[in-house]
Amino acid sequence: MTAMTDTSRPFLNRRLTEFGTTIFAEMSALALRTGSINLGQGFPDTDGPQEVREAAVRALRDGRGNQYPPGPGIPELRTAVAAHQQRRYGLTYDPDTEVLVTAGATEAIAAALLALVEPGDEVIAFEPYYDSYAACIAMAGGTRVPVTLRPHFGESASFRLDLDELRDAVTDRTRLLLINTPHNPTGTVLTRAELAAIAELAVERDLLVVTDEVYEHLVFDDAEHVPLAAFPGMRERTVTIGSAGKTFSFTGWKVGWITSAPGLVTAVRSAKQFLTYVASGPFQYAVAEALALPDSYFTAFRDDLEAKRDLLVAGLTEAGFGVFRPTGTYFVTTDIRPLGERDGFAFCRGLPERAGVVAIPNAVFYDHREAGAPFVRFAFCKRTEVLQEAVKRLGAL
Numbered sequence: 001m002t003a004m005t006d007t008s009r010p011f012l013n014r015r016l017t018e019f020g021t022t023i024f025a026e027m028s029a030l031a032l033r034t035g036s037i038n039l040g041q042g043f044p045d046t047d048g049p050q051e052v053r054e055a056a057v058r059a060l061r062d063g064r065g066n067q068y069p070p071g072p073g074i075p076e077l078r079t080a081v082a083a084h085q086q087r088r089y090g091l092t093y094d095p096d097t098e099v100l101v102t103a104g105a106t107e108a109i110a111a112a113l114l115a116l117v118e119p120g121d122e123v124i125a126f127e128p129y130y131d132s133y134a135a136c137i138a139m140a141g142g143t144r145v146p147v148t149l150r151p152h153f154g155e156s157a158s159f160r161l162d163l164d165e166l167r168d169a170v171t172d173r174t175r176l177l178l179i180n181t182p183h184n185p186t187g188t189v190l191t192r193a194e195l196a197a198i199a200e201l202a203v204e205r206d207l208l209v210v211t212d213e214v215y216e217h218l219v220f221d222d223a224e225h226v227p228l229a230a231f232p233g234m235r236e237r238t239v240t241i242g243s244a245g246k247t248f249s250f251t252g253w254k255v256g257w258i259t260s261a262p263g264l265v266t267a268v269r270s271a272k273q274f275l276t277y278v279a280s281g282p283f284q285y286a287v288a289e290a291l292a293l294p295d296s297y298f299t300a301f302r303d304d305l306e307a308k309r310d311l312l313v314a315g316l317t318e319a320g321f322g323v324f325r326p327t328g329t330y331f332v333t334t335d336i337r338p339l340g341e342r343d344g345f346a347f348c349r350g351l352p353e354r355a356g357v358v359a360i361p362n363a364v365f366y367d368h369r370e371a372g373a374p375f376v377r378f379a380f381c382k383r384t385e386v387l388q389e390a391v392k393r394l395g396a397l
């Protein structure tokens with residue numbers, strides 16, 4: 001008998017079945033088909049600083065990074081990442097043993113989870129969560145334990161962490177807390193007090209922490225971003241993730257990094273070397289220069305996005321949405337119930353025809369889909385005139 005493929009067995013393995021297709025593909029296709037403004041996916045529609053682009057061109061021309069760069073990342077970038085953590089937060093990292101360059105934050109998340117999680121380990125993540133978390137926990141064989149950020153309504157409506165719920169979620173099988181602040185999609189920035197409580201819990205229960213801080217420079221009003229690694233007892237148990245995609249508006253370059261204690265960096269590197277091994281050679285040189293930009297760059301970048309947030313928040317409020325005004329990231333989560341709607345999926349599927357705008361139903365970021373059903377996310381990392389046109393169209397609702 002000849003060996004045959006068992007066609008009754010699905011090609012996609014069991015761990016990934018639930019991740020077959022993403023809403024982003026569906027919604028972006030819908031945007032294209034209907035000529036809608038795409039406020040679904042979070043990528044800027046203008047590129048980052050000209051001098052940083054020129055730095056990438058120079059690296060390409062000079063033959064820097066055109067061949068495999070060093071596994072941990074080029075020394076110039078590791079040094080720049082360490083200098084950034086020092087300058088910004090007073091955190092000291094050794095560029096040789098405590099910094100690892102990755103193919104975007106996406107690879108950093110994957111490598112960290114694949115390295116640190118054993119099959120059966122529980123990983124606690126806030127819900128709604130950035131979609132790659134669930135898939136990476138699954139690929140690592142871990143069990144995801146969502147802790148739901150709860151909507152608080154009223155004057156300064158926002159999604160907040162319930163610290164008791166977080167404490168209750170920890171069991172003897174919990175290996176790792178996967179934190180994200182500023183938080184996508186809610187725009188919540190964890191406060192110093194919340195972070196201190198998370199840190200205490202991690203130390204008390206001896207948990208590892210992976211903290212996704214890719215929106216560290218996008219913090220508005222009087223909110224502040226404090227890295228979790230800065231709290232007592234956290235440096236040696238925390239893997240901190242950053243990304244040039246978000247901070248410098250080069251999402252296509254895929255340059256990210258982790259900073260952590262040497263043992264954790266070594267572990268994450270073991271997984272990372274079999275994912276991409278290395279990536280983005282010439283772009284690493286450019287990002288090294290970008291990280292050394294003066295404070296004025298970071299301030300102007302934040303101010304620009306803050307003005308865009310204000311524009312979109314005002315427009316959405318005017319159009320009748322309930323709005324959770326974000327204090328971080330470039331996303332705003334809305335409540336569609338004031339519009340007489342309840343189902344974010346149906347709403348987002350109909351919105352392009354009704355108003356020529358694409359948004360994302362937050363339910364895709366939840367295990368408890370019903371908890372996210374009435375919420376819809378819009379991105380405001382777009383040109384002012386694009387946002388103005390989107391607001392005008394949404395006004396027709």
Ligand SMILES: Cc1ncc(COP(=O)(O)O)c(C=O)c1O
Pocket residue numbers: 042103104105106107130180184212214243244245246251254255256
């Ligand atoms: C919370 C969060 N983490 C990670 C990423 C991915 O970052 P990168 O493009 O550097 O892989 C994103 C992108 O949207 C994100 O929102």
